[in-house]
Amino acid sequence: VGTSIWRSLSSLFTIASGGSIGREGPMVQLAALAASLIGRWVHFDPSRLRLLVACGAAAGITSAYNAPIAGAFFVTEIVLGSIVMESFGPIVVSSVVANITMREFAGYKPPYEMPVFPPVTGVEVLLFVALGLICGALAPQFLMMMATAKKGFGRINAPLPVRLALGGLVVGILSVWTPEVWGNGYSVVNSILHSPWTWTALATVLVFKLIATAATVGSGAVGGVFTPTLFMGAVLGCLFGQGMHTLWPDGTSASYAYAMVGMGAFLAGATQAPLMAILMIFEMTLSYQVVLPLMLSCVVAYFVARAIGKASMYEITLHRNREEAERMRLRMTQMRELVRPAQTVVLESATVQEMTRVFLEYPVKYLNVTDETGRFLGAVALADITSDLLQKRDTAHKHARDDLKPTFDVLTPDMPLAVGLQHFMSFQGERLPVVESTREPTLAGVVYKTSLLDAYQRMNAER
Incomplete structure (x- = not known):
């Protein structure tokens, strides 16, 4: 608290x-x-x-x-x-x-005053796809710059108040030339949406705001990066809109339309939450006209950002993405990825004394039996050896081939995780042998029940 x-x-x-x-x-x-x-x-x-x-x-x-x-x-x-x-x-x-x-509070008003979004028709929709590509590519770089700034300030051997003061000094110096970098940027975004800006002014405020945000966040100041993300998207979108209008003056909407969509696209790329970004801009505009270009830009930005940087504004999103990637990997897992060396292996000519020595060394219920070429022949059960010894039977001339269980269950390297689990369901031991194939049953190793259950549990873990 x-x-x-x-x-x-x-x-x-x-x-x-x-x-x-x-x-x-x-x-x-x-x-x-x-x-x-x-x-x-x-x-x-x-x-x-x-x-x-x-x-x-x-x-x-x-x-x-x-x-x-x-x-x-x-x-x-x-x-x-x-x-x-x-x-x-x-x-x-x-x-x-x-x-x-x-x-209900007096004087309350939304932070952003959105203008009426113009109708977008024809091939201009493709320009919003391009805007999504740009925002998706730059959003991870923005987050990386924030992380780099944190590391840089972390290397400064000074108390936190000194680092905070240093971050404030950077913002103060920048605001002397460009006052728009001061504060959270609500007024600047509203100005971009309602009045014309030159591309040089937009580029300057974009660069300076980026540095100011990195200095503030990196110095250890507490706050949110959500609003600066919307700022970056608005400026990038406006710059893109001005550029497209210069190239195609009769076929493009006003630059503020691209600024509005850019806010959502950059937010989708940074947070990896495209649905939230779409709904946020839609609620701010309350315009159905914005839905199509906004959806295209946000979804494209999301996939591009994930493909490029795997970065997100929130650590919980990164953790969830890693878990989901691990589950997808495990769904494709085959037994070959779980195979371990088979240590409890004896030749078919092994004597009872030799098998007893292995049973004493390893706490297992079965020994895998192979011929001299490594071909898997079956298994010898600890219960059979123990029964011979307790009943004092003559075992001097007895070998592994005499107590062999030739119908012993085996796994193959290409067997899926779920199929391997079914084999273990009817098996009482801790490990099952893995053979190269049913036609060429060369022993490749063993799979431990604990390893398979652990992989299966992680594959089906709740989010």
């Missing part, structure tokens, strides 16, 4: 002093903290407490951007990772109530 409050206060001072960072971070954190405290006070079980905290986070993001539907999808796409009605319903209610509550 104390940490969250201190972080929120720190963010308040950073934003109030002109730091190039968003306000949504502390709003989400405080709302989630309040939900967590309420849930603990009424003794919610862990699953209900998790849902309540998600509702608080959705309320926080809704309060920041006046987008209740996008706020709900922000939590379900990024935090929870899946849209399930049992959780999505309460989150939507929380977002809507938060939005209604915010509207």
